[in-house]
Amino acid sequence: MARTQGEGGTALVFGASGGIGRAFADALLQKPEVTRVLGTSRDPARLAESVEPIALDVGDPLSISRAGDEIRQIAQELDLVLYCIGILHDDEHGLAPEKRVEDVDPAAVAHSFAVNALAPLLLARELAHLLPRRARCIWGNLSARVGSIGDNRMGGWYSYRASKAAQNMVTRNLAIELGRRHRGLACIALHPGTVATPLSAPFRSADAEGVVTPEEAVENLLAVIDGLTAKDTGKFFAWDGSEIPW
Numbered sequence: 001m002a003r004t005q006g007e008g009g010t011a012l013v014f015g016a017s018g019g020i021g022r023a024f025a026d027a028l029l030q031k032p033e034v035t036r037v038l039g040t041s042r043d044p045a046r047l048a049e050s051v052e053p054i055a056l057d058v059g060d061p062l063s064i065s066r067a068g069d070e071i072r073q074i075a076q077e078l079d080l081v082l083y084c085i086g087i088l089h090d091d092e093h094g095l096a097p098e099k100r101v102e103d104v105d106p107a108a109v110a111h112s113f114a115v116n117a118l119a120p121l122l123l124a125r126e127l128a129h130l131l132p133r134r135a136r137c138i139w140g141n142l143s144a145r146v147g148s149i150g151d152n153r154m155g156g157w158y159s160y161r162a163s164k165a166a167q168n169m170v171t172r173n174l175a176i177e178l179g180r181r182h183r184g185l186a187c188i189a190l191h192p193g194t195v196a197t198p199l200s201a202p203f204r205s206a207d208a209e210g211v212v213t214p215e216e217a218v219e220n221l222l223a224v225i226d227g228l229t230a231k232d233t234g235k236f237f238a239w240d241g242s243e244i245p246w
């Protein structure tokens with residue numbers, strides 16, 4: 001992450017309590033060019049000690065605007081923003097990956113859309129103006145390959161696939177609009193691979209081939225992020241740097 005005029009390397013990790021978000025926060029805290037890491041959780045006590053804690057429940061629009069106020073008060077500029085919040089299953093909301101169309105529950109789908117797709121849009125509404133105008137900066141939304149329409153050959157998982165496809169459109173739209181006033185911005189979607197976290201736990205065996213730890217996933221993704229320039233904005237990248245069709 002390049003230093004910018006003003007504050008320098010301020011990173012914001014939404015969902016810094018989760019498997020991938022926490023590994024991102026830990027790795028960023030080790031980078032000399034990163035001067036501070038702000039992180040969110042519904043329960044900030046879950047965050048690592050060196051992370052500046054922000055309470056955020058993206059299922060609640062009031063919480064989103066309060067977190068926006070708080071972040072604007074403590075940070076003048078954001079050089080790296082990573083949206084690592086996401087849900088695939090959630091007992092509280094009756095959400096589970098649907099095998100058949102008959103399994104679709106409207107309230108559960110609505111919650112999935114609120115968390116995976118609407119929240120990053122509302123957070124960009126709150127915070128996009130904190131991105132530097134000219135210096136290199138990154139807004140990365142953690143997506144998933146299964147959110148690719150072009151890559152969908154298996155079907156199923158209606159709420160997760162559709163909410164990630166909607167998130168992907170949000171990412172692409174933001175890239176186009178924000179790129180007009182933030183000339184160094186790379187606004188991108190990222191697929192981390194299959195990562196051993198609570199999100200994926202019910203749907204993989206612990207020793208399944210190709211499953212990586214959050215730390216490995218973040219090492220891969222940071223290599224992608226470190227190589228980004230404004231020319232990459234509006235793209236969807238996998239963990240190995242390859243482009244995924246929308």
Ligand SMILES: NC(=O)c1ccc[n+]([C@@H]2O[C@H](COP(=O)([O-])OP(=O)(O)OC[C@H]3O[C@@H](n4cnc5c(N)ncnc54)[C@H](OP(=O)(O)O)[C@@H]3O)[C@@H](O)[C@H]2O)c1
Nearest residue numbers: 015017018019020041042057058085086194195197199200
């Ligand atoms: N793991 C994988 O294999 C995999 C594969 C492809 C894509 N991804 C994507 O990568 C991202 C991170 O996933 P992960 O595997 O790290 O998941 P995880 O370990 O389950 O973490 C989920 C994160 O989302 C936050 N969260 C959930 N509901 C929230 C809400 N209502 N308000 C605020 N925060 C909320 C949690 O924070 P609190 O509970 O502390 O509030 C936690 O930080 C997700 O977007 C996921 O779709 C993961």
